[in-house]
Amino acid sequence: MKLAVFSAKPYDKVYLTQAAELAPDTGSNIEIIYHEFVLSSETVSLAAGASAVCVFVNDTLTEDVLTSLHSLGVRAILLRCAGYNNVDLKTASQLGLFVANVPAYSPEAVAEFAVALVQTLNRNTHRAYNRVREANFALDGLLGRTLHGKTVGIIGTGKIGVAFARIMQGFGCELLAHDPFPNPEFKKYGEYTTLENLLSRADVVSLHCPLLPPTRHIINESTLGMMKKNAMLVNTSRGGLIDTKAVIAALKKQQLGGLALDVYEHESAFFYNDHSGTIIEDDDLMRLTTFHNVLVCGHQAFFTEEALGEIAGATIRNLTDFVHGRECQNSLVQLTKEQGAAPITRGRSDTIPIRI
Numbered sequence: 001m002k003l004a005v006f007s008a009k010p011y012d013k014v015y016l017t018q019a020a021e022l023a024p025d026t027g028s029n030i031e032i033i034y035h036e037f038v039l040s041s042e043t044v045s046l047a048a049g050a051s052a053v054c055v056f057v058n059d060t061l062t063e064d065v066l067t068s069l070h071s072l073g074v075r076a077i078l079l080r081c082a083g084y085n086n087v088d089l090k091t092a093s094q095l096g097l098f099v100a101n102v103p104a105y106s107p108e109a110v111a112e113f114a115v116a117l118v119q120t121l122n123r124n125t126h127r128a129y130n131r132v133r134e135a136n137f138a139l140d141g142l143l144g145r146t147l148h149g150k151t152v153g154i155i156g157t158g159k160i161g162v163a164f165a166r167i168m169q170g171f172g173c174e175l176l177a178h179d180p181f182p183n184p185e186f187k188k189y190g191e192y193t194t195l196e197n198l199l200s201r202a203d204v205v206s207l208h209c210p211l212l213p214p215t216r217h218i219i220n221e222s223t224l225g226m227m228k229k230n231a232m233l234v235n236t237s238r239g240g241l242i243d244t245k246a247v248i249a250a251l252k253k254q255q256l257g258g259l260a261l262d263v264y265e266h267e268s269a270f271f272y273n274d275h276s277g278t279i280i281e282d283d284d285l286m287r288l289t290t291f292h293n294v295l296v297c298g299h300q301a302f303f304t305e306e307a308l309g310e311i312a313g314a315t316i317r318n319l320t321d322f323v324h325g326r327e328c329q330n331s332l333v334q335l336t337k338e339q340g341a342a343p344i345t346r347g348r349s350d351t352i353p354i355r356i
């Protein structure tokens with residue numbers, strides 16, 4: 001069985017190769033071909049000969065890409081990530097393609113990174129680091145706020161949102177959450193409220209919901225206007241949750257106190273590659289990097305040794321479930337027995353109708 005891996009970085013090669021070698025029931029039967037470029041309509045032909053493709057957050061699996069994959073003989077799509085907003089699941093299902101993700105690979109890794117962003121932005125440690133290297137020990141401009149006693153608003157209380165809540169409770173924060181599907185786990189840490197009430201009360205707002213049609217630009221001119229003046233906004237979820245132009249306007253008006261992003265609406269053109277020698281034409285991204293109170297990272301919240309090991313292991317397990325026609329608990333499409341995969345059995349927040 002040939003597996004074509006797109007957007008493959010050196011670390012993907014190490015962890016996936018190791019996981020395939022350790023797979024108990026297929027072992028050396030998996031031949032992996034690594035492509036460093038993204039999967040798109042321009043590159044899809046390179047999947048020829050493969051029965052399965054493995055993709056990441058910025059590979060685009062639109063109707064035409066999926067149709068091409070299917071006609072090339074690809075039957076399984078393995079996402080080595082949790083979010084699947086980049087895959088047209090309806091078309092995949094119609095084509096009878098198996099699609100599986102890795103729903104939980106160290107949610108703690110992402111939650112811990114969100115906390116790191118909050119504290120870096122709040123206490124200006126990134127600016128202090130640069131100053132001290134130039135022997136500038138002045139404190140002007142580095143003033144932060146004590147988090148203890150502040151209100152933190154969490155939008156989306158799934159695995160990552162709850163892990164974030166648990167850590168922020170440890171800081172002594174009051175926690176509010178908004179989620180159309182309340183999670184009993186969160187109730188240990190705080191209370192659910194409406195989006196409007198959360199935004200008007202929170203000193204820090206952190207986004208942990210998936211990107212879906214109803215959550216696209218959930219942070220927009222109107223919802224930014226509801227936020228407490230000088231509050232901080234953190235997004236480690238998906239770039240499309242924030243209307244970038246609206247957030248730039250809120251920063252310019254000094255309505256928003258700070259912004260920390262691990263994800264960006266149009267990140268697929270830049271993230272995971274070195275563009276330092278080129279002219280970046282995305283003026284919104286460049287504008288964001290000029291604010292002293294904005295921190296942008298390149299979608300790295302998941303990036304820990306533990307998470308990479310879990311992602312690779314789960315990806316290969318999803319593949320072997322498909323190969324052996326076993327029920328796959330990470331399946332994202334409902335296929336018939338004849339199409340070669342088992343029915344979906346998902347938990348509360350992962351039920352498919354919510355996502356499509």
Ligand SMILES: NC(=O)c1ccc[n+]([C@@H]2O[C@H](COP(=O)([O-])OP(=O)(O)OC[C@H]3O[C@@H](n4cnc5c(N)ncnc54)[C@H](O)[C@@H]3O)[C@@H](O)[C@H]2O)c1
Binds near residue numbers: 103104155209236302
């Ligand atoms: N930056 C990274 O490296 C990274 C890594 C992993 C995941 N992510 C992102 O984090 C997101 C959350 O991951 P998770 O594992 O916690 O997912 P999850 O499925 O466990 O939880 C998502 C939660 O969002 C809720 N939700 C759905 N619609 C909502 C809405 N309109 N308003 C508020 N909440 C809503 C769901 O009910 C669910 O409780 C993923 O969708 C993914 O986009 C980012």
